[in-house]
Amino acid sequence: MRNKGQDYSIKQINLSKKTGNTDRSLDYLFEYSIVDEGNGYLGHPDSILLKNGDILTFFPEGHGRGKVLSKRSVDDGKTYLDGDGVKNPPENWALSKETPTVYRLTFSERDWDDKLILICGNPKWWDEKSSVGGFNCSVSDDEGESFSEFELFFKGEIYPIVAMSSLTRLKKDGKFIDKWMGLFHDKHFVNYKTFLTFDDNGKMNWTKPVPYFSAHRKIEKKSQMCEVECVRSDAGNGDELMLITRSNSKRVNSLLSFSTDEGETWSEPVFAPSAINGERHKADYLPDGRLFITFRSIERDKKKNKMYSEKKFRGWYSEGWIAWVGTYDDLKNGREGDYRIKVAHTYLPDQKEPCVTANADTGYCGNVVLPDGTVVTSSYGIFSTEEKESGTYSTDKGKLKRKTFIVSKRINTKDVEKLL
Secondary structure (H helix, E strand, O other): OOOOOOOOOOOEEEOOOOOOOOOHHHHHHHOOEEEEOOOOEOOOOEEEEOOOOOEEEEEEOOOOOOOEEEEEEOOOOOOOOOOOOOOOOOHHHHHOOOOOEEEEEOOOOOOOOOEEEEEEEOOOOOOOOOOOOOEEEEEEOOOOOOOOOOEEEOOOOOOOEEEEEEEEEEEEOOEEEEEEEEEEEOOOOOEEEEEEEEOOOOOEEEOOOEEOOHHHHHHHHHHOEEEEEEEEHHHHOOOOEEEEEEEOOOOOOOEEEEEOOOOOOOOOOEEOOHHHOEEEEEEEEOOOOOEEEEEEEOEOOHHHHHHHOOOOOOOOEOOOEEEEEEOHHHHHOOOOOOEEEEEEOOOOOOOOOOOOOOOOOOOOOEEEEOOOOOEEEEEEEOOOOOOOOOOOEEEEOEEEOOOEEEEEEEEOHHHHHHHO
8 A cells, every 4th residue: 555645735733833913812722731841751651631621631750651650620620739739649650661551440340439540551761671561450449539549450461552542431232331441562562452341349351452454564563653643523422433643654555444343343444634644543522512623743745855854865754742633524535634733843952933844742631621622632742942051961762961851732623723
């Protein structure tokens, strides 16, 4: 399958730098809140909205791995409290080997309160001699006030990367059931699924992970398919599932594939429109039924690469932390959608102000949608040109003069569209 890199055709609204004639009521769109500034490198957050309105954001103390840290906002993402978001976090969170993902589990077959589940994989990192493998799960039964210690599943049997990139509640005979499908990949870009259920005593049960895209192994391998998001149709209530993939090779666009049998089989994948080409897509429905999807931009258009790429012969560059707004049907029918948003600028080493080209080390996001439709989106990156006065920050990404830290932004599309 060949796929020529093309430019996106829809408008991109730049929220990284305010222009002089912007109404002051929209100032908040250009401002960010610091979730955690850290002391060198923090990365890869995920977030969950609690029933009391608080937002919990989780992230590793390093590049995709390290102690699980957390922060809490009690004012809709305007500020984040000092200290741990989860008081007295589990001790073995300190041993985490990967980026955490967090999900809400809602039950209908049992009269149970919701649970929150935090999951971290145990991949084989290039600089480690060994890994226990499997994935760790930690559960909260009290809306994030406390979490259980990590429980390890499938030790030594498999080495997941970004577990779970998505966790989708399943249906049977048209009705939601208490069963979830989790997706992840391994270093060979084989993509796996595993199913989560609970017994009557509340004990987690995960099925043995199995490859789910073998029928399309050629494009799975060629594209280096990974970090797959799964979106349910009809504002999350429909009977069709859509996969949005990261094509790690960057030689083809992200892939889209569809299932009408709850993930048992998947359609022949197609290339995603260029407007949504990128990595680590996170999709949420807005109150108006449209999708708000964040991702790390990957731009493959040859003409734009000649103009903007910091590495002219690499074949791609990034515009950084991007959000896409459009409908499920737009993607299913190959349309570009309504518009894109450059959420904030992440600086390359020699940049002093926001530019078209951005540092690609960003775009993994934790997103929540507030009742009024405001999205609170959090990501990591170099959001400031401030440099350490002497020496460098020693991080697992090397020695850096600028911090990589976590920020959040509040975005309401009704206000964004005043800038169109």
